[in-house]
Amino acid sequence: MNTSLEGHGHISASSLNTENNRSVFELTEEQIMVRDMCRxxxxxxxxxxxxxxxxxxxxPMETTKKLGDLGMMGVVYPEExxxxxxxxxxxxxxxxxLSKYCASTGTIVAAHNSLCISPIYYFGTEEQKKKYLPKLCSGQHIGAFAITxxxxxxxxxxTKTTAVFKNGKWILNGTKNFITNGGVCDVHVVLAVTDKDAPxxxxxxxxxxxxxxxxxxxxxxxxxxxxxxxxTTEMIYDNCEIPAENILGKPGDGFKIAMHxxxxxxxxxxxxxxxxAQAALDAAANYAHQRYQFGKPIAKQQAIQFMIADMATEIEAAWLLVYKTAEILNTGDRRRASKYSAMAKLYASECAHRxxxxxxxxxxxxxxxxxxxxERLYRDARITEIYEGTSEIQRxxxxxxxxxxxES
Known part of the structure; x- marks a missing residue:
């Protein structure tokens, strides 16, 4: 049996009903539709x-185009x-x-949505939004975020990369590395020092x-x-000329934009x-029923059952943290979002490792x-404890x- 996040369509919690008679642990019809569509x-x-x-x-370029047609290359951004x-x-x-089936695809879509579109949407001018977002959200263009x-x-x-304003343009010099979508992106946002004397x-x-x-x-x-x-590539800027209007926000806003x-x-x-993690549980549970040792399926062995129990429990607990963080992001409460996004990322990534x-x-x-x-799941999980802030940084x-x- 492939449980595959099934429990997150309906979790019995009748004592926790909201005014519209929907449990706080149930998904909306739209959320269920997204889950089923991506599945x-x-x-x-x-x-x-x-x-x-x-x-x-x-x-998988063709895959990203198809996901764009489904709306998955601009999930949380307005239809306009x-x-x-x-x-x-x-x-x-x-x-x-998406990551349950192919972690590479999940990485591509997440970096595109969260790291490239987000700063343009939240900090860009109306002209920047109209110029870049439609093609990014549709999947016609791929985006990246160059900070490392x-x-x-x-x-x-x-950061050592610099941007100097000269003759009406910003001149960038420096090198970024480990940039997701770097080799295929049509548009990216890059962090550079604009005032070396500022704190x-x-x-x-x-x-x-x-x-x-x-x-x-x-x-x-x-x-x-x-x-x-x-x-995942290097990005090289050698007297790279950027139009003055391509700055995001105001000079000096880099750290604020990065944290957001x-x-x-x-x-x-x-x-x-x-x-x-869910893919690992599915694979382990299915294999445990199929693999016979000592005359019976290894699923009958208590040692195997304990591992399955731990996996299922940790995944369920991690989902609750992710759901709470997502709801906080929905409210726009960025002070709380910073703490809870770190908690969710820390616990879920280490859950995937285990x-x-x-x-x-x-x-x-x-x-x-x-x-x-x-074997592939084991390799794919490791990076989640490293990029977008190591586990140590999250702590x-x-x-x-x-x-x-x-503090008093």
Whole structure:
């Protein structure tokens, strides 16, 4: 039996009904529609190709176009800009379902939605929104977010890329690395130092950069452990000329925009991790029924049952954190969103790590073989504890927020 997030369509909690007689633990009709649509897409489009593109490292461009037709390349953004106009719960469900079938696809869609479209929508001018969002939300264009540098990973304040205003243009110089969608993006946003004398937090700005901009080029395409069909590259700026109107917000807004963007991005990573974790549970439970040892299915062995129980419980608990975070994002309460997005990302990513470990353990030697999905899930899960803020950074964010509440 493939449970596959089934419990998240209806969880019995009759004592917690809202005024419209819907339990707080039930999804809306729209959210169920999104789940079923993405599940159907996963079965028909992603399931068969996931192992193949993982092996060939082929970016699934046609897949992103089809997802654009379904509204999944601009889930939470208004219809006036070409988006689907849905909420963050729907977004989390979509990313989880896609990632359950193909984590590379989940990564591509999440980075596009959360990291490129988000800062343009929330901080862009009306002219910028009208120019860039329709093609991004429709999937005609792919987006990326360039913040990480060789010497500025967890410490985004260590950014070395510079932008100098000269002759009516911004001139960018520097190198970014580990940029998701970097090799295929039509549009990306990039962080650069605009005032070297200003204090950290006030010295950087974001810019919108289009493919083909003079002075911009794509560097090394990284060979990765997991999510191999996603494009992860260097981005090189060599006297890259950016029109003055392509700055996002005001000069010095870079840190503020980055933190706001990552709050939404982290719930996407949490959802991706949960999709991987659910796939691991599905694979482990199905294999446990099929694999016979000592004259009976290993599903009858208590040791296996304990691992299955732990996986199911952790996934359920992680979903509650993700749902709460998504609802907070829906309200626009960004102060609370920062703490809860860190909690959701931390717990869901470490849940995925544990679940894929148990999945491989239940498969035994077969789990170590590429013919079985357990091996790919184990590799794909690892990055969720690293990108968009390591687990250690999430703990710092959470602790800072909690301890601040106890200050006199």
């Amino acid at each position: 159907d897409f996963g079965e028909k489009e992603l399931k068969e190709q996931a192992a193949r593109i993982d092996k060939t490292h082929q970016f 800009y070409g988006g689907a106009g849905m909420d963050y719960v729907s977004y989390a469900i979509a990313i989880a379902e 540098e060789p010497e500025a990973g967890s410490d985004a304040g260590g 950290k937090g006030k010295n950087t700005s974001f810019f919108i950069v289009e493919k083909g901009t003079p002075g911009f080029s794509v560097g090394k395409l990284e060979e990765k452990l997991g999510i191999c069909a996603s494009s 963007t990552l709050d939404g991005g982290r719930v996407g990573v949490a959802a991706q991790a949960l999709g991987i 679940c894929t470990h148990r999945c491989m353990q239940i498969h035994g030697g077969y789990g170590y073989i590429k013919d079985y999905v357990a 710092l964010v959470i602790a800072g927020s909690v301890l601040a509440d106890y």
